[in-house]
Amino acid sequence: MNFTFRDRLNLFVRSLSLQGSWNFPRMQGLGFFFSLLPWLRKVSGDGFKEACYRHLGYFNTNPYMSPYVVGVVSRLEEEGKGEESVKARNSLMGPLGAIGDGYYWATLRPFTVLMSIALSFFWIAAAPVLFLLIYNTVHLKNRWSYLNRGYLNAHSPMEGASELHGKVFPRFMERMITLLLGFILGLAAFDTRTPGTALLIFGAAFLMFRRQWRTPAILGMLVILGIFLGFFGTEMRIPWSG
């Protein structure tokens, strides 16, 4: 049977709604089933109901990585290896969740956000556009390729999964994140026209975070300090205010 462009597009679009019915006991279970349903209907024949029962259960991974699992399961279901598809699904979701969280939430998003914020000091309207453009181009392109690679690597899915992002680009982004953080701090501190106060606030917050204080407590304490300083006439210009 052919894994046609139309099939892939259908699975891809449906996998975008993976989180739509996220719940605590089964997490993305219903979303995963929703992604897979048209393909199961096409390939399962008389075993359609059993195939549905197999894949309406617990599922949780990084939402951007789910097309890979969908691709793997699609191929195995097509070949009539139902039990094997369940094993592959269960063994893939954990590692892919860790890979996706590390790549998308902890690397790509901070990198694109920080780059956009650095740009905002020079051209404020371009910042959100740049962020959306880069982030969405990367994750949509990747999601499409995960689906195809999952289908192709269905018989050795873990090997394929470990090679999804390469090493060079994530390492470059990691380095740039640290650099951009420093750059934004230096730029913003001087743009407030009161670098001393800005660095004082940054330093106090930095030390509190190093001591493992919780963010709401830090925010609350520094806001009280800010109000106190404000009532004594301390000012801080907002960098983007012209």
Next chain:
Amino acid sequence: MTGAAAKIILSALVAGVLSIDRNAFGQFQLSRPMVSGLVMGVILGCPVEGAIVGLIYELLFLGSLPVGSFIPYHPLFPSLISVLLIGMYEGPRPPTELIGLAVLFGAPTAFLDRAVNIQWRRSNEKSFHRAMVYLRLGRTDLVQFQHVLSGLRAGLYHGGSFLLTGVVLVPVFNTLLKSSDFLPERLAIVAMLPFFIGLARLASDRTARKGWKGFALGLTAGAFVGIWRVLT
């Protein structure tokens, strides 16, 4: 008053739609404050202030990651509420000093946003059980409908909660503003606090793992550019 009510309703609609992107379909990051702040600002006629509010909140919440089943604090409500409060200003253009007070009002709504999100996720448990029943009956069309309905309900939950929050906060904010003219000016310093605190949070984490070299290099470059901008 009709104008104010229309603005609150419009903002609640935006909150509902953006929460669908965040929770149910795509995760295109339209609900990030940098984007949502600008969108709300454009709708309410204060695009610059909207963009500024978004940038202020962006860093504070950038380190909050939805890892596993953890539901982190999200900046959708804080950024939209802050821009809504600024957008309520009656005048040609809201003064920049207003941002501090709006941030002070908006930031705590992150707690509410998270509570609503958890409630929505709990409500999806029933949808899942219904889906199982429909599958037993062989009605896969209704199973799919449960999934779609859950996604749309995310918009309803967040939009509805935002509407109630707006209805409570806007009059309080306006009353406070009318009763004390000096307040926005005195609280202007608060505006940049989330920005620097967010920066400190990320820097603390990154320098602990990756060392100081890159950070120091970036800081030096940023300081040079900052000084050059001040001088020119």
